[in-house]
Amino acid sequence: xxxxxxxxxxxxxxxxxxxxxxxxxxxxxxxxxxxxxxxxxxxxxxxxxxxxxxxxxxxxxxxxxxxxxxxxxxxxxxxxxxxxxxxxxxxxxxxxxxxxxxxxxxxxxxxxxxxxxxxxxxxxxxxxxxxxxxxxxxxxxxxxxxxxxxxxxxxxxxxxxxxxxxxxxxx
Amino acid sequence: xxxxxxxxxxxxxxxxxxxxxxxxxxxxxxxxxxxxxxxxxxxxxxxxxxxxxxxxxxxxxxxxxxxxxxxxxxxxxxxxxxxxxxxxxxxxxxxxxxxxxxxxxxxxxxxxxxxxxxxxxxxxxxxxxxxxxxxxxxxxxxxxxxxxxxxxxxxxxxxxxxxxxxxxxxxxxxxxxxxxxxxxxxxxxxxxxxxxxxxxxxxxxxxxxxxxxxxxxxxxxxxxxxxxxxxxxxxxxxxxxxxxxxxxxxxxxxxxxxxxxxxxxxxxxxxxxxxxxxxxxxxxxxxxxxxxxxxxxxxxxxxxxxxxxxxxxxxxxxxxxxxxxxxxxxxxxxxxxxxxxxxxxxxxxxxxxxx
Ligand SMILES: [Zn+2]
Numbered sequence: 357x358x359x360x361x362x363x364x365x366x367x368x369x370x371x372x373x374x375x376x377x378x379x380x381x382x383x384x385x386x387x388x389x390x391x392x393x394x395x396x397x398x399x400x401x402x403x404x405x406x407x408x409x410x411x412x413x414x415x416x417x418x419x420x421x422x423x424x425x426x427x428x429x430x431x432x433x434x435x436x437x438x439x440x441x442x443x444x445x446x447x448x449x450x451x452x453x454x455x456x457x458x459x460x461x462x463x464x465x466x467x468x469x470x471x472x473x474x475x476x477x478x479x480x481x482x483x484x485x486x487x488x489x490x491x492x493x494x495x496x497x498x499x500x501x502x503x504x505x506x507x508x509x510x511x512x513x514x515x516x517x518x519x520x521x522x523x524x525x526x527x
Numbered sequence: 528x529x530x531x532x533x534x535x536x537x538x539x540x541x542x543x544x545x546x547x548x549x550x551x552x553x554x555x556x557x558x559x560x561x562x563x564x565x566x567x568x569x570x571x572x573x574x575x576x577x578x579x580x581x582x583x584x585x586x587x588x589x590x591x592x593x594x595x596x597x598x599x600x601x602x603x604x605x606x607x608x609x610x611x612x613x614x615x616x617x618x619x620x621x622x623x624x625x626x627x628x629x630x631x632x633x634x635x636x637x638x639x640x641x642x643x644x645x646x647x648x649x650x651x652x653x654x655x656x657x658x659x660x661x662x663x664x665x666x667x668x669x670x671x672x673x674x675x676x677x678x679x680x681x682x683x684x685x686x687x688x689x690x691x692x693x694x695x696x697x698x699x700x701x702x703x704x705x706x707x708x709x710x711x712x713x714x715x716x717x718x719x720x721x722x723x724x725x726x727x728x729x730x731x732x733x734x735x736x737x738x739x740x741x742x743x744x745x746x747x748x749x750x751x752x753x754x755x756x757x758x759x760x761x762x763x764x765x766x767x768x769x770x771x772x773x774x775x776x777x778x779x780x781x782x783x784x785x786x787x788x789x790x791x792x793x794x795x796x797x798x799x800x801x802x803x804x805x806x807x808x809x810x811x812x813x814x815x816x817x818x819x820x821x822x823x824x825x826x827x828x829x830x831x832x833x834x835x836x837x838x839x840x841x842x843x844x845x846x847x848x849x850x851x852x853x854x855x856x857x858x859x860x861x862x863x864x865x866x867x868x869x870x871x872x873x874x875x876x877x878x879x880x881x882x
Contacts, residue, residue: 375586380549412551418599
């Protein structure tokens with residue numbers, strides 16, 4: 357009866373919202389040290405777990421992590437994946453390795469890249485160390501560490517991952 | 528059906544800018560004080576946890592998930608969240624207890640509005656096709672409503688200024704208030720208009736903060752040996768998102784919710800109304816039929832500090848405080864959401880039998 361109408365399947369309604377984002381008091385302590393090339397964890401006063409990067413609380417206990425604990429840039433691979441597709445913004449050509457790493461002295465893993473390695477040889481328990489950018493490029497960013505690379509230390513058995521002192525792994 | 532009681536309530540100071548703290552850091556001190564008030568250690572000591580927040584406020588995706596880090600959720604807890612004021616988290620928790628799935632619950636709400644432009648952020652909760660793309664901000668919509676009230680002769684600017692003056696004076700007794708002072712009606716009227724006919728003083732301030740409540744069955748509250756106030760009724764009703772179809776000079780949904788919650792089965796000694804704008808307090812008081820026998824917003828209400836996603840819950844907490852202090856026998860707490868009082872929740876609180 358009527359003229360045929362276009363089927364409307366969508367409209368453009370872009371959203372622009374501006375924020376003055378703040379990381380939080382505890383993350384700011386971490387980032388301030390990171391800019392100086394120091395990896396600083398925070399210890400829970402109740403269960404002694406060391407978090408990095410800390411967000412302000414021990415998620416297990418629900419209390420503030422007030423004590424700062426300086427950590428090593430040596431770490432153990434807790435888990436990993438090999439990425440075979442390009443990820444926008446990532447400078448590393450695929451295939452590359454993304455890993456859960458536990459820094460010596462901390463109990464909670466953080467996620468970073470692994471490189472300078474044979475991807476097929478990456479394994480849980482493997483020892484790695486951060487490869488830092490030149491000091492002049494340091495910022496409030498995890499990018500201060502370009503990636504982690506394997507080091508010549510014996511593997512850490514699964515039950516000891518996440519339990520190493522800041523002094524490192526004796527094997 | 529088991530009677531449900533409030534046993535603890537705490538609120539942070541309402542501040543214009545909480546600074547560098549993140550959501551966990553905003554919530555944790557309030558939760559610690561709430562647990563202390565109830566004689567509990569952590570969220571492990573209650574059966575259910577429900578929170579209210581909105582990630583759009585601070586512009587941090589999944590901030591509400593991070594908020595759980597403040598709870599001590601290991602071993603796992605039963606937890607839920609509403610992207611609304613935590614007064615609705617209270618509603619969900621009450622349902623949980625009434626269904627027999629819990630005997631106690633922690634409810635908390637938090638909002639950090641300072642990082643964004645709140646009135647603009649709130650424009651994005653409007654109908655996404657016709658209104659949100661126009662970026663009509665929340666203050667402009669409230670101004671349209673106030674203009675309608677004035678033009679119909681339902682209120683005067685002096686009536687609005689009286690609400691502000693009373694809020695500022697009442698807030699002098701509220702240690703968490705952001706805006707308080709001995710401000711006269713003429714002082715308010717001397718201020719220039721901001722978004723006419725609204726003056727800045729007619730609008731609730733931008734605030735950061737959090738609040739929390741613990742509820743439990745009356746049996747549990749007695750077992751804990753805590754003073755309590757009974758929640759005798761709670762309900763909420765919502766109106767259409769199409770502002771043109773609503774009577775903006777009335778709040779039909781508030782009246783319906785209050786009736787369904789049983790407000791009119793007894794005297795109302797105190798009413799804490801979530802009115803983000805001065806004229807809205809008048810709309811709400813009239814919609815509820817409140818007269819001089821009811822003390823309205825003795826805390827100063829949200830004109831004294833508006834913790835988005837927590838202020839509705841705080842209204843409940845303020846009435847609880849007055850009942851357990853013996854200043855009131857019975858009261859109502861109102862919470863609102865959406866533009867121009869679109870969605871309204873009413874809670875009725877009463878003194879416990881042996882409280
Ligand atoms: Zn802990």
